[in-house]
Amino acid sequence: MFARMSDIDRMFNAMGLLRGRFDNIFSEFDRTVGYGDDWSVVGNYPRTNLYDKGDLFELVAEVPGLSNEDLDVKIQGNYLEISGKRxxxxxxxxxxxxxxxxxxSFTRSLTLPSEVDSSRVSATLKDGLLVLTLPKSEAAKPRQISIS
Amino acid sequence: MDGKDLTQKDQTAVESTRNLRQVTPMVDIYENDDEILLHAEMPGVKRDDITVNIDNGNLTLTGLRTLTMEGAAEWEEFGNVEYQRAFSVPQTIDVNKVKAELRDGILALHLPKSEAAKPRQIEIKAG
Incomplete structure (x- = not known):
């Protein structure tokens, strides 16, 4: 398979190249200028984070300079839509x-990992971040199974 | 192809002690007769984590964003960063009267011009 030592050397070099790319993942993450690099996602405004906290999801979106009236959030089942105008x-x-x-003006629609109880969703806006607290619907909640 | 030159990493560089991403906030700069107004976009930065320095005609803005990230991340498109940007400001800015306010993630910085630098209407006296 590897006839010469240099072939093995070359293989490790290729792996090093890949490692170099991975080293850059985090530096290319969160940049505000220079979209269009291989690892960045183009045109996802506003940027969001989604956390699973067991009984609920927490969605955080970056919306600097926007007030309550500028934002509109729609939820149906596991479909979430944030729209607004800045x-x-x-x-x-x-x-x-x-x-x-x-x-x-923007619209972003997201698919949540499971359905949420839209009647108990709450939203707060602070320091340019929109935080949505999305309680999971009963069927989607984690359940403790007792072993008999 | 000899891949060696491509993959060689510089091992002699000094180890970096910070791993916070530095990003450039987007700004708008306005001016009227009395002041220069700067708006910088820093979503998620708290008031206490912003520093504004003016030294010898250099204005430096920094803002530290530390988000509380609890729970399992399903996806993350932004994280903790340090916003940093520097500008040259004219010497005619009255440094003692600089005001800053933070609203909805936008830092508004008012840089008033000193009296001497303001445009003045010259009154022509009747001879």
Whole structure:
């Protein structure tokens, strides 16, 4: 299979190359400029995190500068939709030098790992983060099985 | 192909002690006759974790985002980061009167111009 020592050497080199790519995963994570690299996901705004806390899910979304009125959240079963509009206006009497934050309307739909009880969902907005607490529906909750 | 040059890693670099990602916050900069207004987007950063430094015409903004991440992550698209950005500001900024406020993850920084730098209307006296 490996006729020469150099073949084995080459194989390890290839593995090193792969390791180099993995080393970069975290540095390419969370960048705000330069979308389009191999590991980043293009066009997912707002960015979200989803945590499973047993009885409930917690969804955190980055929505800087948005207030309650700008945001709309819809839930049905395990389908969740966050939509909103962000408007960046030049304050009255000022002129703009630099404008990196753009105005946009957005919709993002997400599929949750299981169904949630939409009547008990709560949402809070703090420091530009939207936190949705999504209690799982009874059928989806983890259950302790007693062994007889 | 000799892959050796490609895969060789530099082992002599000093070990980094921080592993927090540094990212650049997006900013808007506005100006009127009295001040320069800067809006920086820092979602998830608390008021106490923001520092604004003005030193010799250099303005440095930093914001530390530490999220409480509990439970098993189903997916994670953002994490703990350090927002950092530096600007040159004109010397005519009155450093003592700089004000900053944080609202909905947006830092608003008011940089008032000193009296001498403000545009002045010159009154023409009747001769």
């Amino acid at each position: 408007e960046v206006e030049i304050p009255n009497g000022y002129r703009a030098h630099r404008n990196e934050r753009g105005s946009a």
